[in-house]
Amino acid sequence: MAGRTFAAAVLVGIIAQNSPASAFSFPPSLQRTSCLYSSRAVKENDTHQDQQHHHQQQQHSHLLLWEKTLEAAPDSYVNPAIELAIRPPEEGGTGIVAVDDVKKDTIVLCLPLEQVGMIDAASILDSAPEGEDAVFDMLNEMWNEEDSSKTNAKKEEKEGNQEGKRLAVLAGVIAHLQLTRYKDKTAWTANEVKEGHALEESRRLGLFLDAMPLLPQVPSPDNCRLQHPFPTHFLYWDDEEIEKLLQGTMAQTKAREVRAGIGLVVREWSAAFLKEHSLGMKQSQILNAIFSAFTAVLSRSFGDEAGRDLDGAGRMLVPLVDMLNHDSEDPNVSWQWHVGEGDEEKIKAGRGDIAVTTLKDVKKGEELCKCYGWRPSWDIASSYGFVPRLNKERWECSVLPLFPDVLDLAPDVIATPSQISKYETSLDLLLESNYGVLVKAVLAAVDAASEIEARQKSDSDSDSENASENQTDRPAQLDQLEVVSLFRPPPALTVNDFPFARRQPCVVVGTKIGASDQITSSNQQYHREAIKKVLPAYRAAASAIAQLRLKYNNGDSSSSIQASQMAMAAASLDGTDWDEAAIKLMRLGINDRIQTINSDGKAASAWLAQSTTTNRLDQINLQHRQFRADMSADIREAELNVLHTLDNELNTLAGEDKKR
Numbered sequence: 001m002a003g004r005t006f007a008a009a010v011l012v013g014i015i016a017q018n019s020p021a022s023a024f025s026f027p028p029s030l031q032r033t034s035c036l037y038s039s040r041a042v043k044e045n046d047t048h049q050d051q052q053h054h055h056q057q058q059q060h061s062h063l064l065l066w067e068k069t070l071e072a073a074p075d076s077y078v079n080p081a082i083e084l085a086i087r088p089p090e091e092g093g094t095g096i097v098a099v100d101d102v103k104k105d106t107i108v109l110c111l112p113l114e115q116v117g118m119i120d121a122a123s124i125l126d127s128a129p130e131g132e133d134a135v136f137d138m139l140n141e142m143w144n145e146e147d148s149s150k151t152n153a154k155k156e157e158k159e160g161n162q163e164g165k166r167l168a169v170l171a172g173v174i175a176h177l178q179l180t181r182y183k184d185k186t187a188w189t190a191n192e193v194k195e196g197h198a199l200e201e202s203r204r205l206g207l208f209l210d211a212m213p214l215l216p217q218v219p220s221p222d223n224c225r226l227q228h229p230f231p232t233h234f235l236y237w238d239d240e241e242i243e244k245l246l247q248g249t250m251a252q253t254k255a256r257e258v259r260a261g262i263g264l265v266v267r268e269w270s271a272a273f274l275k276e277h278s279l280g281m282k283q284s285q286i287l288n289a290i291f292s293a294f295t296a297v298l299s300r301s302f303g304d305e306a307g308r309d310l311d312g313a314g315r316m317l318v319p320l321v322d323m324l325n326h327d328s329e330d331p332n333v334s335w336q337w338h339v340g341e342g343d344e345e346k347i348k349a350g351r352g353d354i355a356v357t358t359l360k361d362v363k364k365g366e367e368l369c370k371c372y373g374w375r376p377s378w379d380i381a382s383s384y385g386f387v388p389r390l391n392k393e394r395w396e397c398s399v400l401p402l403f404p405d406v407l408d409l410a411p412d413v414i415a416t417p418s419q420i421s422k423y424e425t426s427l428d429l430l431l432e433s434n435y436g437v438l439v440k441a442v443l444a445a446v447d448a449a450s451e452i453e454a455r456q457k458s459d460s461d462s463d464s465e466n467a468s469e470n471q472t473d474r475p476a477q478l479d480q481l482e483v484v485s486l487f488r489p490p491p492a493l494t495v496n497d498f499p500f501a502r503r504q505p506c507v508v509v510g511t512k513i514g515a516s517d518q519i520t521s522s523n524q525q526y527h528r529e530a531i532k533k534v535l536p537a538y539r540a541a542a543s544a545i546a547q548l549r550l551k552y553n554n555g556d557s558s559s560s561i562q563a564s565q566m567a568m569a570a571a572s573l574d575g576t577d578w579d580e581a582a583i584k585l586m587r588l589g590i591n592d593r594i595q596t597i598n599s600d601g602k603a604a605s606a607w608l609a610q611s612t613t614t615n616r617l618d619q620i621n622l623q624h625r626q627f628r629a630d631m632s633a634d635i636r637e638a639e640l641n642v643l644h645t646l647d648n649e650l651n652t653l654a655g656e657d658k659k660r
Contacts, residue, residue, distance in 0.1 A: 096367065142165065174293040176273070180193070181202040231623075253487055324370045397639070402483070403541060543578060590647050594644070
């Protein structure tokens with residue numbers, strides 16, 4: 001069945017989409033994430049910072065957490081060939097490196113969850129006395145409420161809602177503990193901190209809370225360089241930066257949805273948090289702690305297919321393991337959750353061991369890196385606040401408009417000025433009232449075509465054998481049709497009547513891009529597979545356009561689009577070769593995206609140059625804005641790579657057809 005994420009996401013959907021699809025994710029380290037783009041920014045006071053580096057290393061919260069956690073976990077194991085590395089941000093930040101050669105399949109780190117101070121919402125809320133704490137009572141109620149999704153909702157949709165709810169509750173727990181810890185560490189009199197479960201938990205988990213990427217409530221050497229450690233996370237951009245720097249990208253849609261969804265939850269939580277923390281604390285501090293907790297959960301929480309995020313116990317934050325940095329192209333370690341065979345109770349209770357094992361030989365001096373799970377650049381940016389650098393090759397995505405902005409209903413007729421002014425010969429397909437029914441019909445047509453194809457394959461043993469032989473490392477998410485919404489300005493034709501931003505329906509298309517033309521060319525099979533995956537959707541869209549034009553020519557404004565005809569077109573079963581029209585429509589979409597990304601990228605650069613000279617921003621905020629602009633440029637660059645790759649492949653296919 002075709003997957004679809006089309007309507008504006010509510011919070012639970014937003015967080016579920018931003019959590020790793022495979023659930024095998026670890027966050028980037030605090031300093032690495034916050035200053036990933038620092039090499040591009042203008043650096044000042046480097047001499048002073050270098051002098052402070054040794055002092056920071058001695059007191060760094062990550063190093064303290066590493067040492068104290070291992071002391072408190074006698075059953076933990078750290079291979080003597082690895083150690084924690086505290087580096088300046090421009091040199092990679094915190095990470096785990098090999099100090100000696102390590103063979104493949106070697107366990108380098110093994111941590112018993114019961115001993116290392118794992119944080120999960122279930123265990124903390126279960127032990128919270130009812131009526132003692134307004135925040136814990138509220139989160140408990142949210143945790144235990146029934147799924148409000150429709151009874152006929154798909155299983156994966158309900159699971160996504162549950163996953164999103166658990167992530168939100170975990171963020172609430174962390175924010176509450178962080179605020180409690182702040183009051184505990186800064187209190188002048190004992191009665192400023194309420195005794196109870198929250199205080200006990202904040203003290204028990206204090207070192208881990210201090211090492212999280214939360215806003216610095218207490219000045220420390222770790223935070224002397226930045227006002228907050230997550231300048232590139234979308235929650236910390238201002239509205240104008242979202243509008244100007246991300247214009248024309250799918251990242252803008254993700255940023256708006258994340259910010260709006262979390263904003264709704266913050267509003268719902270405000271009464272309980274104010275009741276517990278308003279005495280002696282500013283509302284801005286409370287709000288910052290909640291936002292920071294969400295960034296921690298989005299970037300650091302994880303589970304696995306045997307564990308807590310699927311059986312109702314929620315996701316986790318585990319210290320030390322989350323100091324592994326990310327490498328999507330060539331990771332050299334992976335982790336597993338080890339429990340006794342059939343020991344479901346240990347899984348539910350969050351016990352057992354987390355073991356990190358090498359995937360290949362690791363040389364002395366190399367960093368241990370894990371893949372957080374595959375996702376498009378705009379999706380990674382929405383959770384982690386960075387875009388992976390392309391070193392050799394990786395899977396990447398673009399979005400392609402399913403329909404033109406404005407459809408000419410009579411392309412062979414010259415319209416009169418009166419007809420143009422009344423939109424008699426055109427249809428604005430950036431209005432949901434016009435495109436909504438078409439998108440639903442396309443999705444239904446692709447579903448029907450997929451079922452037909454599945455039946456045909458099941459009737460042919462040879463097809464099944466060929467399918468098994470042609471398996472690739474293509475991410476499973478790309479095997480489903482996904483329709484997303486891209487924010488666009490209104491078309492010039494209708495801007496005076498409807499002067500508001502629109503949502504353009506687009507399909508997600510993905511292939512393996514390369515850092516060089518040679519690598520890109522060697523991945524030709526992936527490019528053709530990408531085109532093949534979305535071709536049924538464009539066949540169906542071409543059929544819909546043909547029907548709309550026929551209706552106009554016949555003066556028929558009452559009849560509806562025939563979904564059955566679109567399904568036949570998608571499956572190429574109606575005797576008409578729809579591929580030519582579908583590829584033409586796809587090309588229009590590719591050219592539209594290339595033009596949009598380039599023009600909006602130039603506009604973003606112009607705005608950045610103007611804003612940095614006219615706005616009264618201090619040095620830190622100017623640097624943060626540059627980080628955000630650099631990340632926006634990386635998002636555009638990744639999508640352009642996909643678009644140019646697919647455009648070139650379509651040209652190659654067209655040339656091959658001419659030779660036949």
